[in-house]
Amino acid sequence: MATIIRPYGDTMNDGKVQLSFTLPVPCGSRGMEAARRLVHAWGFHECEVVHAAPMSEEFTFFVVYAATHHGIDWDTVEGDRDDSEKSMTMDEINAFIKEKIGRKVVVVGACTGFDAHTVGIDAIMNMKGYNHHYGLERYEMIEAHNLGAQVPNQKLIEYACAHNADAILVSQVVTQKESHIHTLTEFIELLEAQGLRGRFICIAGGPRITNKLAAKLGFDAGFGRGTYAEDVATFIVRRMTAS
Amino acid sequence: MRSKLNLPQDKIDRARALAASICAPVLEFIEQHTTVTVERATLRLLGADGASPDGIPVPNLVVDALRDRLGEGVAAWYANALLQTGLEQAELDRRIAEGFSIATLPMGDRQRALELASELAARNFARIDANRAFRQAKQEEYKGRNHSPLLYLIVATGNIYEDVKQAQAAALHGADVIAVIRTTAQSLLDYVPYGATTEGFGGTYATQENFRIMRQALDEVMERERRYIYQTNYASGLCMPEIAAMGALERLDMMLNDSMYGILFRDINMYRTFVDQRFSRMINAYSGIIINTGEDNYLTTSDAFEKAYTVLASQFLNERFAYAAGLQPWQMGLGHAFEMDPSIKNGILYELAQAQMAREIFPEHPLKYMPPTKHMSGDIFKGLVMDNMFNFVSKATGQGIHLLGMLTEAIHTPFMMDRHIAVETALYVMNGIDAIMDEIEFRPDGLIVRRAHEVLDRTVQFLEEVERIGLMQSIEQAMFADIARPRTGGKGFEGLVPRLETYANPVEDRLERALGLAH
Numbered sequence: 001m002a003t004i005i006r007p008y009g010d011t012m013n014d015g016k017v018q019l020s021f022t023l024p025v026p027c028g029s030r031g032m033e034a035a036r037r038l039v040h041a042w043g044f045h046e047c048e049v050v051h052a053a054p055m056s057e058e059f060t061f062f063v064v065y066a067a068t069h070h071g072i073d074w075d076t077v078e079g080d081r082d083d084s085e086k087s088m089t090m091d092e093i094n095a096f097i098k099e100k101i102g103r104k105v106v107v108v109g110a111c112t113g114f115d116a117h118t119v120g121i122d123a124i125m126n127m128k129g130y131n132h133h134y135g136l137e138r139y140e141m142i143e144a145h146n147l148g149a150q151v152p153n154q155k156l157i158e159y160a161c162a163h164n165a166d167a168i169l170v171s172q173v174v175t176q177k178e179s180h181i182h183t184l185t186e187f188i189e190l191l192e193a194q195g196l197r198g199r200f201i202c203i204a205g206g207p208r209i210t211n212k213l214a215a216k217l218g219f220d221a222g223f224g225r226g227t228y229a230e231d232v233a234t235f236i237v238r239r240m241t242a243s
Numbered sequence: 244m245r246s247k248l249n250l251p252q253d254k255i256d257r258a259r260a261l262a263a264s265i266c267a268p269v270l271e272f273i274e275q276h277t278t279v280t281v282e283r284a285t286l287r288l289l290g291a292d293g294a295s296p297d298g299i300p301v302p303n304l305v306v307d308a309l310r311d312r313l314g315e316g317v318a319a320w321y322a323n324a325l326l327q328t329g330l331e332q333a334e335l336d337r338r339i340a341e342g343f344s345i346a347t348l349p350m351g352d353r354q355r356a357l358e359l360a361s362e363l364a365a366r367n368f369a370r371i372d373a374n375r376a377f378r379q380a381k382q383e384e385y386k387g388r389n390h391s392p393l394l395y396l397i398v399a400t401g402n403i404y405e406d407v408k409q410a411q412a413a414a415l416h417g418a419d420v421i422a423v424i425r426t427t428a429q430s431l432l433d434y435v436p437y438g439a440t441t442e443g444f445g446g447t448y449a450t451q452e453n454f455r456i457m458r459q460a461l462d463e464v465m466e467r468e469r470r471y472i473y474q475t476n477y478a479s480g481l482c483m484p485e486i487a488a489m490g491a492l493e494r495l496d497m498m499l500n501d502s503m504y505g506i507l508f509r510d511i512n513m514y515r516t517f518v519d520q521r522f523s524r525m526i527n528a529y530s531g532i533i534i535n536t537g538e539d540n541y542l543t544t545s546d547a548f549e550k551a552y553t554v555l556a557s558q559f560l561n562e563r564f565a566y567a568a569g570l571q572p573w574q575m576g577l578g579h580a581f582e583m584d585p586s587i588k589n590g591i592l593y594e595l596a597q598a599q600m601a602r603e604i605f606p607e608h609p610l611k612y613m614p615p616t617k618h619m620s621g622d623i624f625k626g627l628v629m630d631n632m633f634n635f636v637s638k639a640t641g642q643g644i645h646l647l648g649m650l651t652e653a654i655h656t657p658f659m660m661d662r663h664i665a666v667e668t669a670l671y672v673m674n675g676i677d678a679i680m681d682e683i684e685f686r687p688d689g690l691i692v693r694r695a696h697e698v699l700d701r702t703v704q705f706l707e708e709v710e711r712i713g714l715m716q717s718i719e720q721a722m723f724a725d726i727a728r729p730r731t732g733g734k735g736f737e738g739l740v741p742r743l744e745t746y747a748n749p750v751e752d753r754l755e756r757a758l759g760l761a762h
Contacts, residue, residue, distance in 0.1 A: 061663050115427060122544065174445045177444060207654070
């Protein structure tokens, strides 16, 4: 039997949601009615405009509560990755490498193209890591090279070759005008043109990257928001020992 | 202002003396060199304007043509071209843009050429003087209408005309300062793009025309709101002096200008950056611009709790380099940030301690305080609370320039409503605690006072270490931001040129005389 799920406010299946948005209309009762009708038009019912504030003469900010009848069948939902595959801890990963690989794993990473943001690659690679999850530099059995930001794709590839990398991490933070897609696509094309694609495990990362998107662009995996170093490292070492 | 932290004055004096001693050899190096962008900025302040059909600016064309003579300074050669050809300046620029090389002209009377260059500079300096006078008059007229601290908002659409709409809306929301973020690649371009632009990634190109368009838009809002709106842009990168010159000509009010940011965070050659930052800062100083330094970057790269001393150390160095370029304390928007891990117990108290410490060590400086970014997640509700703890600390410690945090930081470039929420909640907090620091003292042996003393102690130790090793060597050894940069590595090194005995630069002479820096 299908398991239909809906948002939960304070009662099972009440379908309650909170919305906030801006409309290009002046603030007033007409604007509030416009917000209510708009939310209604989206298929919600019990629409309640709880807050309306003018942001200028032409724009109003709204907060609206509403309920939806729509639900979906939980049993048909597939996630971006298998949630039951838990990542190993840093110690487990080090032990795994010692036992199954028997040498240090070399990981090279950078934020490539014109993107100047090191925050993503640093969270995964720097010694300190992020949110109390140590980065790859801290891993005894991983040799991590973080090249920083604004690294040309080709330079990253050359560096990976020179250091005999097992895996390459490509970080993309800026996504304006889909620049991350262009940069990631170029990276894979460069690798393929040089006949090097098979040599490395290629991983894309960034706030707007999903596993599905990365796979579509030709990467082995993609990691988005909420990823820590151990998630990436677990993937790399399992993939290295998979065959 | 009454001291709440009782920081020992002898230690503060010691830190300043160390900073002076650390910067001295670097300043000596700076004096003996020029760079391609120092020469291009000189040309801009002589009035050189225009670009070739494929977009190469006239100052670049001139400097490229005179590449082997930069050690003499380009000003004499440019003025010589005017004398030799007898052309009006605009006509000469047009011909240069079409491909005419002034390097083909022999040098005539060099003294006469330098005198002409001096006259050309006088014209542009008169424009900068008028800008400065206009700003002062408007700030006097609308005195008391700005917020304290100044509320700083960013726009970043990539399209200057779209930026204008968002900037005007932001100023109407209550922003005192509008910054136009630059496109991500611009800091690494060795030229300044020309004309109005509508395409950019993560921001908008800094061009003189874009500056002018935004200035006009902000002046409109200023008159309507009867509140001076500060325009901000970014000098950092490979063209620091040129962007400073453009900012002076178009009456910008603030510029991001850090003495070491480019070296550490953009991998620009250190010699190049040191030379460029001084010339750009002299232009900022002369034009009455408030610089904003980039210490917040140390905390996004390294841990904000452990590396707090690197921020204070950098502030002392930035202050020293700023004095050496003629900037006054009221123009030194030294940077720092609220970036501690939110899970640290008493973390907000440590932030309070450090913000108060910066305030007491730099009492006349309009400190530029940056909001949490590193630990902002997709949880916008918690993020909003973090931003408002930052608002609280900023107001409570009397910061000067307050960059408003966005609840959607790390998600997208701000929606209009994100800015609205930021301003509304900041004004609520700041209004509600207006007099808090007149009411509160810190326990002399308490956690806040102890933290401030510890950071100052650690800073003095760190500066002692840097003095022993030397600033450039320290950068090579990754003592700043955990990033190592070799002396001759990085971008733009090839644009560094030793000055010859015959070097002459009437723009620099005028700046140094006006700023009291003449030898």
